[in-house]
Amino acid sequence: MDAPLHERVASDLRRRISSGELPVGSAIPSESHLCEQWGISRGPIRQALATLRAEGLIGGGRGKPPVVRSQSMPQPFETFLSFSRWVELMGRTPGQRTLEIARRPATPEACDALGLEEGEPVVQMLRLRLMDGLPAMVERTTFVWPVGRLLFDFDCDSGSVFAHLSRCGVDLSRARHVIDAVAADEADAGLLDVPRGAPLLRERRQTSSASGEPVEFSDDRYRPDLVSFTIDNSQQAHPALLRGGPNGLLPALTPQGETP
Secondary structure: OOOOHHHHHHHHHHHHHHOOOOOOOOEOOOHHHHHHHHOOOHHHHHHHHHHHHHOOOEEEEOOEEEEEOOOOEEEEHHHOOOHHHHHHHOOOOEEEEEEEEEEEEOOHHHHHHHOOOOOOEEEEEEEEEEEOOEEEEEEEEEEEHHHHHHHOOOOOOOOOHHHHHHHOOOOOOEEEEEEEEEEOOHHHHHHHOOOOOOEEEEEEEEEEOOOOOEEEEEEEEEOOOOEEEEOOOOOOOOOOEEOOOOOOOEEOOEEOOOOO
């Protein structure tokens, strides 16, 4: 089934912004031009533009034509489990290079995150994630052994690992996210093609089943010139994140509403 019209218009404009076809500072095509291009009324066009404003990609209004403010693509929390799905929703082409996947004894950090005894077997994976061939994120993931072993018969460069695990019946219902900033170390800098010490957005994630059984722990580091994060909440619903003290963000457990 095709996506709603306003989502299709917003996705196309995101693609044009992220590709540089509409660079920062340039004007967005007028409503009348977009109506003619898509053969639709102003309603869906205005919805699409409102979405891009909320994401911080465009600005303007109050009688002024909207202009591009940022090329950093926002990633909403409902797509956090699948980088591939998020990139596709942006109208871009996802890619990945698996640099390492191996069975190892659990480290102290993995034991704390996954509730394991030190030395228990886990599967560790290192991947470079791409957007239109550009390095966007370094992914360091540790899976509990019963889940991680399912990856040894899967080509991790062929697509979404989480989609594969879901097809295998793995329950990926809940996730806890902690977001902060770190400086690129030598390994990050080489993989992401940024200077050593450059700021990176870091998202640490713990994923569990609906019953709370740990599944994986990941340390993902993003180039902030390519990726930003968005959070939607309201006074009628619990926020996706709770702001913490000096140790950073204390996110609430949030259910994942869609299959990664």
